[in-house]
Amino acid sequence: MKVLKLGIADDHELFRKGFISMLSGIPDFNFVLEAANGQELLDKLPDNTPDIIFMDLQMPVMDGIQATELAFERFPEIKVIVVSMYNEDRFVIHMLEKGVQGYLLKDTSPDEVEKAIRRVAEEGFYYNDFVSKAMHRKMVNRQPNKHPFFPNACNVALSSREQEVLQLICDGLSTVEISEKLFISVRTVEGHRLRVLEKTGTKTTAAAVAFAYKNQLL
Structure with missing residues (x-):
């Protein structure tokens, strides 16, 4: 069984810890990195490079948009799933154009988060109904x-x-x-x-x- 290495960048510690705890019971998921902002994420990536990063958009020091661009530039194999409270179409489309592999809202169910991880690992992308409708609009x-x-x-x-x-x-x-x-x-x-x-x-x-x-x- 291949273990998927995961990371998360979010400035709210309660959300980070809860997110990690939510997925910690799944045997083939292993969180190897957590960061409170984009700069901290980039600083930690060379030593603990995850397969998939969950990226918040609004963070201090360095936001998720810039962090995503630099992460892709320095570590092309990394995949990014945005997890944000921003549900406006412009954010969704902008991040897809940046090359992220998925976009989830922060009220997404645990089952869908797991589905997104597996789909991104296997297919290289995950589009739910929310993303598809944003692109259609x-x-x-x-x-x-x-x-x-x-x-x-x-x-x-x-x-x-x-x-x-x-x-x-x-x-x-x-x-x-x-x-x-x-x-x-x-x-x-x-x-x-x-x-x-x-x-x-x-x-x-x-x-x-x-x-x-x-x-x-x-």
């Missing part, structure tokens, strides 16, 4: 005359199958669930996902989804 409310966020968006053309796979990813389905729904192999699903990344010029599925919604590719 961003697409619907986009001003028609606004320039695309990415200058080469007009040159991107996803096939109908690629759009279908991407939409199911947005709906929160795993690679296995998508393969079963579309009656295609897991390898084929992964191939479509990789082609979406190539066409959109993005490095993560989260960034590709944000790109697609922002530029009306779905």
Whole structure:
């Protein structure tokens, strides 16, 4: 059994301790790092590098946005799940564009937190209904005359199958669930996902989804 190394950065000690305690009973989860702000997190990362970090956004000294950027720059293999009280769409979309693998609210149930950890470890991302709706609203409310966020968006053309796979990813389905729904192999699903990344010029599925919604590719 592979043990997943976890970390958390949050300036509220009560929340940090409660979060860690909530997951401590799961045998393959091990918290190796906790920090009260982004700078403390970065200082501790070289000695205790987790697989997944839970990141608050508003923290003193260094906030979660800057800490996420620097963590990805220095430790590209790390995955980040935002855990925040901010439920505005702009925060969700902004952090997805930064490349985070998931976005949870602080009132998320323990079962969903565990699901998010396992999905991020296995699939590389986790989108719940809250995130999917935020991305959809961003697409619907986009001003028609606004320039695309990415200058080469007009040159991107996803096939109908690629759009279908991407939409199911947005709906929160795993690679296995998508393969079963579309009656295609897991390898084929992964191939479509990789082609979406190539066409959109993005490095993560989260960034590709944000790109697609922002530029009306779905």
